[in-house]
Amino acid sequence: MAQMLVKLNVNGIEREVLVDPDDRLLDVLRDEFGYKSVKEGCGTGDCGLCTVLMDGKPVLSCIVPAFQAKNHKIVTLEGLNNDPLMKKIQDQFRAHQAAQCGFCTPAMEIMGWHLLNKKKEPNKQEIKEAISGTLCRCTGYYDIIDAIYDAGRPE
Amino acid sequence: MEQPLLNRSTMIVLQPSSLKESLKLLNENPDAEIIANASDLWPRIKNGEVKPKKLLDISGLVSELSYVKKDGSSIKIGALVTVSQLEEESIFNEKRFSAFKDVIAKFGSPQIRNVATVGGNVCAASSSEDFIPLLLAFNAKVRLSSVDGDRYVNLEKFITGKRKINRRPNEILTEISFEDPGEGYISAFEKVGRRNILIINLVNMAVVGKIKDGKIEDIRIAANRIKGKIPERAKNTEEFLKGKTFNENTVAEAKKVLSEEVSLTDDIRASADYRKALLLAMLERLLFKLRGEQ
Numbered sequence: 218m219a220q221m222l223v224k225l226n227v228n229g230i231e232r233e234v235l236v237d238p239d240d241r242l243l244d245v246l247r248d249e250f251g252y253k254s255v256k257e258g259c260g261t262g263d264c265g266l267c268t269v270l271m272d273g274k275p276v277l278s279c280i281v282p283a284f285q286a287k288n289h290k291i292v293t294l295e296g297l298n299n300d301p302l303m304k305k306i307q308d309q310f311r312a313h314q315a316a317q318c319g320f321c322t323p324a325m326e327i328m329g330w331h332l333l334n335k336k337k338e339p340n341k342q343e344i345k346e347a348i349s350g351t352l353c354r355c356t357g358y359y360d361i362i363d364a365i366y367d368a369g370r371p372e
Numbered sequence: 373m374e375q376p377l378l379n380r381s382t383m384i385v386l387q388p389s390s391l392k393e394s395l396k397l398l399n400e401n402p403d404a405e406i407i408a409n410a411s412d413l414w415p416r417i418k419n420g421e422v423k424p425k426k427l428l429d430i431s432g433l434v435s436e437l438s439y440v441k442k443d444g445s446s447i448k449i450g451a452l453v454t455v456s457q458l459e460e461e462s463i464f465n466e467k468r469f470s471a472f473k474d475v476i477a478k479f480g481s482p483q484i485r486n487v488a489t490v491g492g493n494v495c496a497a498s499s500s501e502d503f504i505p506l507l508l509a510f511n512a513k514v515r516l517s518s519v520d521g522d523r524y525v526n527l528e529k530f531i532t533g534k535r536k537i538n539r540r541p542n543e544i545l546t547e548i549s550f551e552d553p554g555e556g557y558i559s560a561f562e563k564v565g566r567r568n569i570l571i572i573n574l575v576n577m578a579v580v581g582k583i584k585d586g587k588i589e590d591i592r593i594a595a596n597r598i599k600g601k602i603p604e605r606a607k608n609t610e611e612f613l614k615g616k617t618f619n620e621n622t623v624a625e626a627k628k629v630l631s632e633e634v635s636l637t638d639d640i641r642a643s644a645d646y647r648k649a650l651l652l653a654m655l656e657r658l659l660f661k662l663r664g665e666q
Contacts, residue, residue, distance in 0.1 A: 221385065262411060275482060276483055276487055277411075280411045280414045350480070350483050
């Protein structure tokens with residue numbers, strides 16, 4: 218089969234893109250839309266770094282076939298740029314120096330955002346569970362957990 | 373960046389919007405690989421492990437195949453129910469279904485739970501699939517649908533080998549069902565891997581049973597490995613336990629029976645001895661859980 222024309226809705230923008238049948242949502246988000254916050258770590262659905270929101274739920278864009286993303290609303294970190302909760306999370310990531318190399322940061326922030334939207338003031342165990350599928354090889358996680366924890370507390 | 377034309381995928385993707393249409397398409401294209409949300413298959417396509425020429429994408433059938441319902445004494449789960457959806461079903465809060473809670477809590481990762489389906493887990497038929505021992509312990513059966521009608525197969529008979537299932541080329545697994553064991557039953561599940569989640573487990577085990585007045589009235593035990601490399605019931609151990617008085621001695625004897633029942637081989641992840649030690653420890657722990665101890 219030749220390429221497929223797929224209508225995608227990413228960060229509120231609708232666009233028709235040509236995809237190969239074996240393209241991953243990850244490739245389309247980075248190469249067609251230019252959303253570089255979506256990182257490829259393992260490419261096999263293990264590390265969590267390519268996390269995006271599909272209809273509000275975190276999914277791994279490296280194991281979502283691009284053609285299956287039609288009829289769904291996709292949001293990447295770029296789509297949450299002006300979101301007040303995301304700003305709070307990012308301020309706390311800065312305050313806690315929760316990023317070292319930064320490669321996992323977009324996915325961590327999305328998982329934190331999703332958790333804080335579901336649950337106000339989560340405890341640390343709940344935060345650990347929320348980021349359990351997102352790997353960080355630099356920080357040892359504590360600063361990330363603290364950042365999300367503080368972002369969930371009232372100012 | 374343009375890829376050279378030769379490297380481009382030539383897969384044909386069929387995207388039906390109803391079950392009826394899916395069955396017709398599959399009947400005409402029996403060589404098609406069926407995908408739901410593809411979380412298991414996609415990495416294997418990308419790394420070249422599998423090279424399907426055609427895909428039948430049934431993810432569009434959520435309105436027909438995404439349900440959990442109680443029908444008389446049966447619990448029916450549509451093949452496209454995701455692990456996260458299962459997590460929200462109140463029926464699994466009942467004590468006799470605690471094993472479901474145990475499986476879900478440690479399944480893949482939060483992101484994977486949002487896409488992985490119960491039907492996909494069963495069809496993947498590998499020993500790392502946690503739902504298989506769980507559903508075996510609940511004596512589940514699968515419904516296979518085709519243009520010729522529906523056929524029901526016991527899950528035990530459905531999984532025939534590693535990544536091998538008893539599915540005819542024109543059939544789609546559409547439902548998994550089992551009898552509600554009823555009041556008085558308790559279930560539990562455990563797994564062991566190198567990490568709590570996001571890991572291919574070494575051993576997992578599920579038990580469903582009923583202990584009344586200190587006596588084991590009924591019990592079913594399933595693990596990802598007993599005799600071969602596929603999930604199975606530990607039937608000798610079950611038979612031994614049935615009718616016995618529950619005490620430490622019975623548990624110790626049951627471990628001996630299980631130890632004789634299993635026949636394992638070393639592999640890249642663990643030695644046979646280690647796996648056996650895990651299975652025995654798990655049996656003990658799960659039996660005590662069944663009696664209501666943590």
